[in-house]
Amino acid sequence: MELLAIGLGVDRMLYREFFEDAVSIMRTNLYPTCQEPNLSLGTGPHCDPNALTILHQDLVGGLDVFVDNKWHKVRPVLGALVINIGDVFAALSNGIYRSCLHRAAVNSHKERRSLVFFMCPRADKVVKPAEELVRRSEGGTRKFPDFTWSDLLEFTQNHYRVNETTLENFTDWFLSADRSNFKPTHFKTSH
Numbered sequence: 486m487e488l489l490a491i492g493l494g495v496d497r498m499l500y501r502e503f504f505e506d507a508v509s510i511m512r513t514n515l516y517p518t519c520q521e522p523n524l525s526l527g528t529g530p531h532c533d534p535n536a537l538t539i540l541h542q543d544l545v546g547g548l549d550v551f552v553d554n555k556w557h558k559v560r561p562v563l564g565a566l567v568i569n570i571g572d573v574f575a576a577l578s579n580g581i582y583r584s585c586l587h588r589a590a591v592n593s594h595k596e597r598r599s600l601v602f603f604m605c606p607r608a609d610k611v612v613k614p615a616e617e618l619v620r621r622s623e624g625g626t627r628k629f630p631d632f633t634w635s636d637l638l639e640f641t642q643n644h645y646r647v648n649e650t651t652l653e654n655f656t657d658w659f660l661s662a663d664r665s666n667f668k669p670t671h672f673k674t675s676h
């Protein structure tokens with residue numbers, strides 16, 4: 486968190502303090518072998534909605550990240566962790582940092598495991614970017630409304646499958662008068 490603050494040029498302790506009472510989730514994923522790996526999703530394409538993801542994968546391989554309109558393999562490196570920006574951090578940085586689209590494939594010869602730590606703010610904490618980041622970002626305006634992790638969780642668990650346009654569609658849903666009739670209008674279908 487301190488490194489992210491330094492990278493963005495804000496007070497070094499800002500995010501460390503913001504996440505001091507974080508309520509994080511650890512998930513273990515097991516991908517059994519599959520006779521038809523090309524017809525199967527493993528973990529389908531998505532962006533993590535939480536703040537930051539710390540992922541440990543075994544040496545089998547299968548994690549891909551979507552960059553410059555292409556899927557790239559994230560080659561396993563013994564002892565290395567993969568760190569992903571999630572949507573909450575994208576909102577905290579007023580869109581300066583983006584969450585990244587990723588997926589995990591299965592294969593026909595070896596089962597695979599990954600261990601994933603999802604850092605999330607306390608459920609009722611207001612997610613709001615630092616003023617200086619708003620001033621510095623494109624157009625100098627807020628990209629997303631103030632919201633809580635519990636608002637975003639409700640959206641991603643009950644109304645929407647997380648992807649590159651989660652925050653834009655969440656913003657529309659969050660500000661709409663009738664949330665029960667929500668239809669997404671932001672799409673990216675490049676993958």
Ligand SMILES: O=C(O)CCC(=O)C(=O)O
Binds near residue numbers: 548
């Ligand atoms: O298993 C993996 O490498 C990716 C899992 C993942 O993206 C997730 O659990 O959110």
Ligand SMILES: [Fe+2]
Binds near residue numbers: 531532533587
């Ligand atoms: Fe993920």
